[in-house]
Amino acid sequence: MTSAETRRRSAPAWLRPAVAVLGLLYLALGIAGFLTPETAAVGHETSRAVWIFSTTPLLNIVHVAVGVLGLLAATRRTGSILYCWVLFVGFAGMTSYGILATAFGNPEDPVNLNWADNWLHGLTAVAGLVLGVVAARAAARAAAR
Structure with missing residues (x-):
């Protein structure tokens, strides 16, 4: 097997569309947060809601x-794998922060997360971990061939 074939098979074929769907989900949530009239008109003083998620700028x-x-990561397989690991690390941290911030409730918190945000971020971290592990195993199997 040539190195070009190994690179083509370094990640599952469904990884890039899965990363694109995650990207679209967060892009839509972020844009919807900016388009809520309260958030667009006010600074970061208060938290507004889009569906069940809190929004702050x-x-x-x-x-x-x-x-x-x-x-952007969905355009390349290696970028998709890296994005999955960044999602895992980043959103695991955001989930930890969110749990502490929600439990101790500080009104001056600039992020102002709620429990729905914590669940979303936690599930995103788990999705990033699962996608990253599956893609890394597929890449290792392709390299071993």
């Missing part, structure tokens, strides 16, 4: 950035 920027990076 800082959280919207994070969601839009994660979405754009996901769409």
